[in-house]
Amino acid sequence: MASFSESFQGWDKYVENSKGQPPRDLLGRALQFVPGRGAAIDVGAGALNDTRFLLDEGFASVTALDSAPIAQDIADTLPADRFRYVISTFEAFDFPVAAYDLVNAQYALPYIHPDHFDTVFARISASLKPGGILTGQLFGNFDDWAGTPGMSFHTLAQARAVLSDLRPLEFEENDEPNSQTLSGKAKHWHYYDFIARR
Numbered sequence: 001m002a003s004f005s006e007s008f009q010g011w012d013k014y015v016e017n018s019k020g021q022p023p024r025d026l027l028g029r030a031l032q033f034v035p036g037r038g039a040a041i042d043v044g045a046g047a048l049n050d051t052r053f054l055l056d057e058g059f060a061s062v063t064a065l066d067s068a069p070i071a072q073d074i075a076d077t078l079p080a081d082r083f084r085y086v087i088s089t090f091e092a093f094d095f096p097v098a099a100y101d102l103v104n105a106q107y108a109l110p111y112i113h114p115d116h117f118d119t120v121f122a123r124i125s126a127s128l129k130p131g132g133i134l135t136g137q138l139f140g141n142f143d144d145w146a147g148t149p150g151m152s153f154h155t156l157a158q159a160r161a162v163l164s165d166l167r168p169l170e171f172e173e174n175d176e177p178n179s180q181t182l183s184g185k186a187k188h189w190h191y192y193d194f195i196a197r198r
Contacts, residue, residue: 023053024106030135030195031057033169038101041065043090044108048074055082065093091116095127103128105136110152117152125165128198138162140190142175159192166196
């Protein structure tokens with residue numbers, strides 16, 4: 001079993017390893033359901049790969065939310081009239097109500113502290129416009145990192161309950177015991193991919 005502290009090399013290293021990667025496949029699939037190309041937010045934006053993709057896809061405005069300015073050099077190259085880089089924890093960010101056509105949260109939601117998960121997720125959900133799309137992952141209870149302080153993990157039933165106020169368009173459990181992290185460390189991944197509509 002690989003713990004989070006043994007597997008994770010720090011967010012700067014993560015950005016270095018992931019810089020220039022293509023957008024997540026799940027995000028590409030989610031775009032077919034997005035009702036408009038108005039406003040989007042990339043929650044846990046990391047190396048800004050998905051952010052850049054959303055700008056290229058023609059969204060009028062894209063907000064990248066991350067807890068540290070780990071991709072400031074990339075952010076400085078993006079169009080200032082359509083892009084906003086916000087440095088904040090998810091818990092502290094003031095998600096505006098009914099503001100976004102798309103909320104993209106690839107491998108981000110598990111980093112919400114479990115004491116605040118339900119409240120923060122409700123605010124994320126409420127930030128969608130009617131018909132807006134939320135896509136991302138929840139980490140499962142069999143994941144190697146389950147039990148890491150400050151992170152949220154869910155059983156299958158709990159994951160479905162998290163999405164109960166939305167309409168799931170895709171929901172898939174992934175259990176990958178012989179996988180690895182982006183840095184090549186062995187890891188049992190257990191997570192739920194989802195695309196859901198407000």
